[in-house]
Amino acid sequence: MAIRKRFSPLPGFGLSLGYTIFYLALIVLIPLSAVGAKTIGMGWEAFWAAVSNPRVVASYELSFGASLLAAAVNVVFGLIFAWVLVRYRFPGKGLVDALVDLPFALPTAVAGIALATIYAENGPIGSLLKPYGIEVAYNPNGVLLALIFIGLPFVVRTVQPVLADLEKEVEEAAAGLGASRWQTFVKVILPHVLPALLTGFAMAFARAVGEYGSVIFIAGNVPMVSEITPLMIITKLEQYDYAGATAVASVMLIFSFILLLIINGLQGWMQNRYSKGA
Amino acid sequence: MKLKTLVTSLLAASVLAGNVLAADISLLNVSYDPTRELYQDFNAAFAKYWKAKTGDNVTINQSHGGSGKQARGIIDGLEADVATLALAYDVDALADKALIPPDWQKRLPNNASPYTSTIVFLVRKGNPKGIKDWNDLVKPDVAIITPNPKTSGGARWNYLAAWAYALEQPGGNETKAKEFVGQIFKNVKVLDSGARGATTTFVERGIGDVLLAWENEAYLSLKELGDKFEIVTPSLSILAEPPITVVDKTVDKHGTRKVAQAYLEYLYSAEGQEIAARNFYRPQDAKIAAKYAKQFAKTRLVTIDKSFGGWRNAQKVHFSDGGVFDQIYVPSGKR
Numbered sequence: 001m002a003i004r005k006r007f008s009p010l011p012g013f014g015l016s017l018g019y020t021i022f023y024l025a026l027i028v029l030i031p032l033s034a035v036g037a038k039t040i041g042m043g044w045e046a047f048w049a050a051v052s053n054p055r056v057v058a059s060y061e062l063s064f065g066a067s068l069l070a071a072a073v074n075v076v077f078g079l080i081f082a083w084v085l086v087r088y089r090f091p092g093k094g095l096v097d098a099l100v101d102l103p104f105a106l107p108t109a110v111a112g113i114a115l116a117t118i119y120a121e122n123g124p125i126g127s128l129l130k131p132y133g134i135e136v137a138y139n140p141n142g143v144l145l146a147l148i149f150i151g152l153p154f155v156v157r158t159v160q161p162v163l164a165d166l167e168k169e170v171e172e173a174a175a176g177l178g179a180s181r182w183q184t185f186v187k188v189i190l191p192h193v194l195p196a197l198l199t200g201f202a203m204a205f206a207r208a209v210g211e212y213g214s215v216i217f218i219a220g221n222v223p224m225v226s227e228i229t230p231l232m233i234i235t236k237l238e239q240y241d242y243a244g245a246t247a248v249a250s251v252m253l254i255f256s257f258i259l260l261l262i263i264n265g266l267q268g269w270m271q272n273r274y275s276k277g278a
Numbered sequence: 279m280k281l282k283t284l285v286t287s288l289l290a291a292s293v294l295a296g297n298v299l300a301a302d303i304s305l306l307n308v309s310y311d312p313t314r315e316l317y318q319d320f321n322a323a324f325a326k327y328w329k330a331k332t333g334d335n336v337t338i339n340q341s342h343g344g345s346g347k348q349a350r351g352i353i354d355g356l357e358a359d360v361a362t363l364a365l366a367y368d369v370d371a372l373a374d375k376a377l378i379p380p381d382w383q384k385r386l387p388n389n390a391s392p393y394t395s396t397i398v399f400l401v402r403k404g405n406p407k408g409i410k411d412w413n414d415l416v417k418p419d420v421a422i423i424t425p426n427p428k429t430s431g432g433a434r435w436n437y438l439a440a441w442a443y444a445l446e447q448p449g450g451n452e453t454k455a456k457e458f459v460g461q462i463f464k465n466v467k468v469l470d471s472g473a474r475g476a477t478t479t480f481v482e483r484g485i486g487d488v489l490l491a492w493e494n495e496a497y498l499s500l501k502e503l504g505d506k507f508e509i510v511t512p513s514l515s516i517l518a519e520p521p522i523t524v525v526d527k528t529v530d531k532h533g534t535r536k537v538a539q540a541y542l543e544y545l546y547s548a549e550g551q552e553i554a555a556r557n558f559y560r561p562q563d564a565k566i567a568a569k570y571a572k573q574f575a576k577t578r579l580v581t582i583d584k585s586f587g588g589w590r591n592a593q594k595v596h597f598s599d600g601g602v603f604d605q606i607y608v609p610s611g612k613r
Contacts, residue, residue, distance in 0.1 A: 222469055234471070238350065238429045240346075
């Protein structure tokens, strides 16, 4: 049986797909393949030595652990944030809405220095926390804090339009049919925004894994304790170890890619389930 | 009337001719972190000197950052006419990439270091933890701030100074030195990537009891922040020789070799030495050194060549991947 050419009513599929792939290659794949090329040149043994060094392994744990945790925190608070911005009217709402985007626009180094200033032992917040034995700056807590800071807008901005689409009447109908507030949230709202929440989670996570500028100012950068993987890469570069740097970078890329693939898959599955259930 | 016209046109012509003859030259000096203030002063002085000597206007642009990062920038294509870095190893990296000849360090006097410095301690006013010497740093309640030796030139000097101190103690040997330096780094609370970052952490954020710092950086903090800090010079430290070089590949391309060479040589002149001393670098010139002798505490200074067999060797043993510095941090048994 011959493959029938399916007719699509939308024009220009071939051209636009070709352009998309060309563009993706030019902007994303070719620069990334340079990472691969440098790595391939170094031989398996040197590669393994570079990426399995205990300090580097400790940095993977911190980078990926803190990024996942930060993204999870942002999912909870980003949802609340988006909810407030969509559902309620209050004075200064426009201002709050604009403030959410600030972490996007701020140079990350500025964010890092600002956070370190405020949360250091002698800073306005750090000095309040110190008597309770809570130290935020210059340890892994600082890493988490910086990553939460930069990740928040991703969740808010992905969830906000979806929440806005969900008409208030749906919630009112749920309430009218006798659902408790909790049931309305879990059975009506959550399934609707979950795919968007996951997208926000994935973006916040991806951003956090690659973040360098804001973290190094507040992390303390102590080996085995508070070194993030991007710092290990920079450290290797400073020692003229280009191959080692790209080796660690490639491991990071592969990890991130797998995690993002899983999250995307999960999201697709949920969207399917939701649209079938609805 | 006619005469006036003539004079005016002559004047105009001479101004024009002057403009044609006086070339506008610009140089890029790629340097390490704490030399900002030094080269700001020196560049102005050199521009004046060069204008008087040749009539040319020379503008010197400065770039500062961690020494290793700066050297890497030059290797990756940053067009530095001159490099003034924190340690010879970073300049050797330029030689390895054939940007400068291998014998670069012989081209200028004093190992191509017009000024030297050393490593001192900056402590808080009144020295509350009573820090006098290196062995006070290993006490359990002392929190130390230093940049990371892997990324900062100054921090490598810090590390090697501590190592040299341990070696020179009665019964000192490599094993004991490693243990000693390991104890010091156990007390390190924040490892910044560069010297300026570490100074900021200690001075502005108020973290730590002692900052291991370049002598000039410590004096600069003192000058700017006055009475909140004190400098403690340990009984033994290391003679830091920050080297300078013309970057041959760039100056040949830009045609700036002559002025770049003069720029570096001027650092050795009486005025250059004076500017270095005013910025708390130790001058090489004996006369100027005598004049500023009071400014610098007398202490025993060991050299990298005698105590560590040169930079390449020190780098390989201590700071390469899996080297002594890595071993200090990685728990034994995991490796």
